[in-house]
Amino acid sequence: MQRRVLIKSAVLAALTAMISPATSYAANDVLKIGFVGVTSGPAAAWGISNQRSMETRAAWINETGGYKIGDTTYDIEIVAFDDQKDPKRAIAGMEKMAQEEIHYVVGPNVDDGAAAVRPVAEQNGIMYFPYAFPKSLYQAPASNAVLGMVANYQSGPAIYKHLMKNNGVSKIAFVAANESDPLSQRDSGAAAAKELGLEVVSDSVTYQVDTTDFTPVILPVLKAKPDLLVLSGVSPANAPQLIRSARELGYTGLISTETAQDAKVLQEGAGELANGFISVGGASTPELASDMMREFVDRYTKMFGEYNDESNTKVYALEYILETLKANPEGLTDVEAFKTTMDTFEAPNIYMVGDAKLSYVGTTSFGQKRQVAVPLVVNVFNNGEFETMFVATVD
Amino acid sequence: MEQILANGLYLGAQYALIALGLTLIFSLMNVLNFAHGQMYVFGGFVTYTVVAQLGLPFIVGLFASAVVLAVIGALIERFLFRPVIRKSHREESTMLLAAGIAFFLDAVILLIFGEKQRGVPKIMDGVLNWDFRIIMPYDRILIGVLAIGMIIIFILFMQYSKTGRAMRALAQDRVAAQLMGVEVDRYSMIGFALGAMLAGLVGGLLVTITGINLGMGGPTSIKAFLMIMIGGAGVISGAIAGGFILGMMESIGLTLLAAYGGITYLVIFATLMVFLAIRPQGLMGKPWG
Numbered sequence: 168m169q170r171r172v173l174i175k176s177a178v179l180a181a182l183t184a185m186i187s188p189a190t191s192y193a194a195n196d197v198l199k200i201g202f203v204g205v206t207s208g209p210a211a212a213w214g215i216s217n218q219r220s221m222e223t224r225a226a227w228i229n230e231t232g233g234y235k236i237g238d239t240t241y242d243i244e245i246v247a248f249d250d251q252k253d254p255k256r257a258i259a260g261m262e263k264m265a266q267e268e269i270h271y272v273v274g275p276n277v278d279d280g281a282a283a284v285r286p287v288a289e290q291n292g293i294m295y296f297p298y299a300f301p302k303s304l305y306q307a308p309a310s311n312a313v314l315g316m317v318a319n320y321q322s323g324p325a326i327y328k329h330l331m332k333n334n335g336v337s338k339i340a341f342v343a344a345n346e347s348d349p350l351s352q353r354d355s356g357a358a359a360a361k362e363l364g365l366e367v368v369s370d371s372v373t374y375q376v377d378t379t380d381f382t383p384v385i386l387p388v389l390k391a392k393p394d395l396l397v398l399s400g401v402s403p404a405n406a407p408q409l410i411r412s413a414r415e416l417g418y419t420g421l422i423s424t425e426t427a428q429d430a431k432v433l434q435e436g437a438g439e440l441a442n443g444f445i446s447v448g449g450a451s452t453p454e455l456a457s458d459m460m461r462e463f464v465d466r467y468t469k470m471f472g473e474y475n476d477e478s479n480t481k482v483y484a485l486e487y488i489l490e491t492l493k494a495n496p497e498g499l500t501d502v503e504a505f506k507t508t509m510d511t512f513e514a515p516n517i518y519m520v521g522d523a524k525l526s527y528v529g530t531t532s533f534g535q536k537r538q539v540a541v542p543l544v545v546n547v548f549n550n551g552e553f554e555t556m557f558v559a560t561v562d
Numbered sequence: 563m564e565q566i567l568a569n570g571l572y573l574g575a576q577y578a579l580i581a582l583g584l585t586l587i588f589s590l591m592n593v594l595n596f597a598h599g600q601m602y603v604f605g606g607f608v609t610y611t612v613v614a615q616l617g618l619p620f621i622v623g624l625f626a627s628a629v630v631l632a633v634i635g636a637l638i639e640r641f642l643f644r645p646v647i648r649k650s651h652r653e654e655s656t657m658l659l660a661a662g663i664a665f666f667l668d669a670v671i672l673l674i675f676g677e678k679q680r681g682v683p684k685i686m687d688g689v690l691n692w693d694f695r696i697i698m699p700y701d702r703i704l705i706g707v708l709a710i711g712m713i714i715i716f717i718l719f720m721q722y723s724k725t726g727r728a729m730r731a732l733a734q735d736r737v738a739a740q741l742m743g744v745e746v747d748r749y750s751m752i753g754f755a756l757g758a759m760l761a762g763l764v765g766g767l768l769v770t771i772t773g774i775n776l777g778m779g780g781p782t783s784i785k786a787f788l789m790i791m792i793g794g795a796g797v798i799s800g801a802i803a804g805g806f807i808l809g810m811m812e813s814i815g816l817t818l819l820a821a822y823g824g825i826t827y828l829v830i831f832a833t834l835m836v837f838l839a840i841r842p843q844g845l846m847g848k849p850w851g
Contacts, residue, residue, distance in 0.1 A: 194634050206677075207668065207672070208776075208777045208780070210777065211672070211677045211776050212677045212678055212679070212775070215677040216677075327686035345824030345827070353611065371820065371822065372820050374783075374816075374824075375827060376777075376781070376822075377778060377781030377782065377785070379573070379576065379768060379771070379772045380569065380572060380573050380576075380702075380771070380772070382569055382572075382697075382698070382702075383566070383569045383573075383812065383813050383816040384816055387816075387817060387820035387821075388564065388820075403678070403679055404679040404773070404775045404777070407679065407681060407773060408771075408772055408773065415689050415697075415699045416689075416692075417689075417697065429678060429679075431678070432678055432679045432680075435614065435679075435681040435682070435773070436679060436681035436773045437681075437682060438683060438684065469787060472676070473676065473678070475677075475678065490842075519738075552692055
């Protein structure tokens, strides 16, 4: 008897759990936005911070009544697909989005995945927002990809110029993981440095992503005595170890990267040795964050237990998609209308203080507006926190 | 040159300790444990939780990693590998099971510990600088010494304890050992627990130096397989030799071939292919298994 009651209760509980999300969406129509990116394996942190940022914002919107586009209010549903950093899986993910008739997708996170999904996106009328830097994705005749962040060939020169002027940097060295993204970022970084008149003293040293001791990796780089050591495309997992090895070997110069990092990871992995480390961030430093940004961080923390500073740059893509659709509701079913709107689109940037705007840029780099205008915030790490070093814009 | 040797010894000590657990499990049960790297990662996260989250001393974290992984290893052997080995004589059954456990542990680690890189504070400050010929932080030296100490304790345990002798007998001839009264099930479980414990211990040791993250499991398993292939699968001394050889090859390659980019591992893999073509059983393995 007791067992029967137990089984009935379990079935009832399961049914309730299955029905309840549906009822919560019942009031509004549902707008599905896709995410195709890496949420498992060594680069999981990149994609998970992406996906969680989208889920946090979607839950926030749904909780406060939905998002009005034209005359209809929508609840936002995030449809996520883990591509495992594998281009074949990324294609499968984009095909899944097409089958679900999703027209707007955030991701993929890496160069080869973003390049692989291009034909699927173009054939199925999908606009996608990769976190990948190859210019061919954003230059005509390509027109469906929108760069979701600041590229290293945009942030790198800005950082080098600043350090040349303010810190007298003249010799620069690059070290990169032996993978396509970091290597291409190293090459473009070295080219930009040479163009600025810096002496590139080392740019051939690479490392495996699973390296457990960076001392032998860093030693040959430090022998070249650079003023600035650039960790090209470094993942948050490797950054603290590289910094720690360099400092423990007596390096006293500057260290920087053009990727986003997490303050807690740096603090745990390198402690005070990471002080002075320069990286690219978003708008959540105390000087720049708006109340909305602070609330986003709070909600993210409540939903997932811990905030990831990488989300500072990843909070924007979903906002851009929704705001552009709000500006032209025809985009809901017609991505060509979305593309047309991109040329003149402008909306307030709710995540930054002041009168910062959301708009599409990229004319200088790509010849067309295929990049979201996120602030180029360059941070410096000090005692467990990021401080704003300078803010620039990309045109 | 001194720096290359010091780096190679440090790397070799940690690699050898990783390979020991894998080769022990293989020798006792003929199981290629693809989840060995995930066990290493789990051990690192346990130490992280105990030291960084609970604020307890590092040695407590290390002990907790050893115990937790030993228990996980014992449970995996008892409830997963033992029934499969009993029911199926096909080697791929255990290989598939091991691969499945690796994916499962990856998912568990993501759920419990999250996607971020984790690390614990340095256990010792300061850097040894011997006239710029050898520069090595003291914590690395300590971890290297601890790793070598653990390898010695493991060898002594296998050589002189009753349990160690029983496991060696099992590894040499399973049927003969059984006929001599060795309880196969019991010692297989102890062996698997010991192998998992070693993986957890290395994870715990290295979390102070390299930190730990979700993605380290797969590459660690690959490196561990590389080491036991060099030394000879199922041979304890072979795993130790394989670990030190790989550590030394990495250290030399990364220093001498730095100017040629990421060629070090290309050279290591190419050398290994040639080596295995000449001596497929590895340095100390037997051609008949």
